[in-house]
Amino acid sequence: MTKNATLAAVVVAAAAAALAGCANDGTYYRADTYTAGQVNRVQEVNTVEIIAVNAARVAVPNSSNRDTAQIAGAVLGAIAGVAIGNHNNHTTHARVMGGLAGGALGGLAGSAVGGDDTTYTDGVQIIFRSAGGKVLQTSQVGQPCEYKTGTAILVAPTPSEARIQPNNPYGCPRR
Structure with missing residues (x-):
């Protein structure tokens, strides 16, 4: 050559x-990533009670x-x-x-x-009770160790979007 x-x-x-x-x-x-358009905006916040956290896989476009x-x-x-x-x-x-x-x-x-056109990343399925008593489920990108049962903050930028903020920030092992 x-x-x-x-x-x-x-x-x-x-x-x-x-x-x-x-x-x-x-x-x-x-849930803790925001676009530039969501920064410096008022968003409705509620507290919820996390009942269960399960590992999940999330398909994201690539x-x-x-x-x-x-x-x-x-x-x-x-x-x-x-x-x-x-x-x-x-x-x-x-x-x-x-x-x-x-x-x-x-x-x-x-x-x-x-x-591929789709990649898979770690996610969680969170089962929670709303302030009104309803039991609901949401899926988030993240790791199960970032969440724990108990009180958490739910940010709802739109009526159909639920972002439960990690409530166990030091629960994952440091890399």
Whole structure:
């Protein structure tokens, strides 16, 4: 393998490794994560009584990360392909063909490292009693050790959304 080809392969491999960490970890969907539009706004808050906490898995979309990885892989592959095509044959045709081939292969590699359209993250199923006495259930992204039975705060940004805040902030082992 020539020096330019080796360099291009190393660059593409490094980019693929960097893109492999692009999976959506679900942080956006946590009860204690807020969008910019939710900050500095008044939201209705209630206290609830958590009756039970069960482990769950939450499916979160990963399509935007996968698309980003595919585009980045295609661009990096095209650059590497042009470099390889230019090495021994300085014609425009060789560069174009190298770029097209590299872009196609890079796009496939980006799709592979970008993961599936859906990823799964740790979640909890929380059974709670509202102030009115109703027993309800909600699913949240988080870990069971972040919650415990007893009083918790429920934030309701919309009538159909329930965000029970973690009520056991030091319950998870430190990493």
